[in-house]
Amino acid sequence: MTTAPASGTTFASVDDVVTRLAAVGYLASESVATTVYLAAVLGKPLLVEGPAGTGKTDLARAVAEATGAGLVRLQCYEGVDEARALYEWNHAKQLLRITAGRDESWDAARTDVFSEEFLLERPLLTAIRREEPTVLLVDETDKADVEVEGLLLEVLGDFQVTVPELGTIRARQRPFVVLTSNATRELTEALRRRCLFLHLDVPEPALEEDIVRLHVPGIDEALTTSVVRVVAALRGLPLKKAPSVSETIDWARTLLALGADRLDARTVEETLGVVLKHQEDVVRARAGLDLDTLARRA
């Protein structure tokens, strides 16, 4: 059983997670803090799912910053393969090496070109070989093909990689792994089983207010409250794209820049485009919040 803690990225307690993440600008909810703490202590990868814009990627950034670890990021996309994720050989350099040393024996040349010098590390190998504390972020795992998940299984299960020419490379320290997914594709059960699971949803109103205050310094208390309330109401409507936390922050910034000190129907109507990204949603929101009637009455 693999129980070694992720070295270098340990926290003393759940409260410690909250304080240290807050210090680097990430306000963690109870569930986020608990799960991060467990992932660090149990040394298990953390699979974070949830709608876009709720801070999945930012969580990895924050953990790295809070623990002084380096952040290694593998951005997944359709067609990402072993060569992009793990390692590849620097063919051009190998050719140069061979042409440069024409007189040497075959054996010398052969062993030479498959050495460290010609190895191009990609994120997974980098994370495993780093001596320093490391946070490995595998972003948008659901975008990658199923084959890559197989690769991840090997790497995340044993934290080792086999390069045929060099032998097995074992992790010197266990990186803190964060996988994110928007659930556009079902991840395999095998991968899910190896991870702790965190569903990151939009935060509770009180937490969201704190987040807005943190990111938009100088904003009025009352305005913050009403922004968060209106956004909560918008999320209750059947929209194509419900506003995420980042949109709440954008909106608060816009309102601050416009010099609005309170949020009335007219202001909401004029700035709705900052929060909603589809024209149909804007129409639906105006109907849903009775903005037209309210604005006319005002």
Added chain:
Amino acid sequence: MPVAADVTHGTPYGAPSDGLPARLVAMVGALRDKGIPCGTSETVDAARVAQVLGLDDRGRLREGLAAALVRRGGQRAVFDAVFDLYFPAGVGATQGTRDGEDDLPADPDDRVERLREELRDALVARDAAALEALAERAVDALGRVGGEGNRSFSALQTLERLRPQTLVAAVVQERGDDGDLGDRLVRDEVRRDVERLKALVAAAARRRAAELRGRERMATYAVPDPAERQDFLTTNLAQFAALRAAVRPLSRKLATRLAARRRAARRGEVDVRRTLRRSMSTGGVPIRLVHKRPRPSRPELVLLCDVSGSVAGFSGFTMLLVRALADQFTRVRVLAFVNVTDEVTMLVQEGRPDLVTAIQREARVTGWHGSSDYGEALADVAESYLDAIGPRTAVLVLGDGRNNYGDPNLAALQRIRDRSRRTFWLNPEPRGRWGSGDSCADEYATVVEMHECRTIEQLSRFITHLLPV
């Protein structure tokens, strides 16, 4: 959160004798019964979580165990309900309930009035802790059902007596808001709080009832099934179970077939240009063949579904199937129509239990009247969604082609077909009835390949042999 209010039994969460491992195992069993597939390794993880976190903070223990045992978003509600049964906040009436008991009037009607007043205050103050305590107290005071030997607690009865929804108007008034928008928001918030209270009451009643009747029984009967298990078809239950059972093996079968096909495709045709280029190093003798690179990606799928009453069940099921198959396609887009077409991809991805109803309610699928019009719907697609269809797209039209004697608009279907890689039509009506009455199936069948698709068997044959193209 009030934790372990009753300590008469000495152990946290009022466990008389069963140790933590036994309790975890029993809980995992209950989760499995509810369709959350946790294996032994998850149970071990859960035990390690409990060890690391300790049992002092129930909220954290809940989050921690969820991280180890829950595998995807939709399962959380089930987990929470089961967790409440196996790690209850206390035993019997909580301390707060017992303290409050003395203040409650003896007369039943006065009791209800007093609790309603307190509920009103809690709603006005938006006090989450007060709501939680109140739910416990209300169940204790108003939820008792059954006589000696058959005692239990009912959430339904509690809520019927408490009638929280009748308080909404009063609370909105009292909370009042100076802004014009404020009133509108307050109403929403109060409604949400009332919904929360209902959930809290249900949980409290479940907990109290579980003490009387045993956890296992409660886990089986009182915990709601996860979304993916609920019925959204209008078919009867037995039929639906069969359909669901068909989905999983089907998607796996297709996945294997596709993987094999992709492996085979990796060695494609010989690339003459690159073979000759390489042959230059061997004096023009092509010693090593170079193969063409495989086509890079998975196909895309556009689903065009009739969601009108007559075929809604069929469309709903096929959407479910396609969701299960989603990882075989780069992109799946679902368009639904009755006589106007609207995109519902997001709704399908959310995996809502009442999918077809949700679509009919939340998407704009009807125009002036409520009956199917394929002509209009196809015109909509050809006009607004044609960019969703490209040379890598397979289009599936689902419907019976009954057009209510409107213009079939074959031209629009033709345009869709010409743009796509392939277009299929799946018709849930028996072949013999195509073209009868207001059915335009025969006409459409001249434009695209139409398949009869009435049974699971037919559907699976279609999926495995023709899709993806």
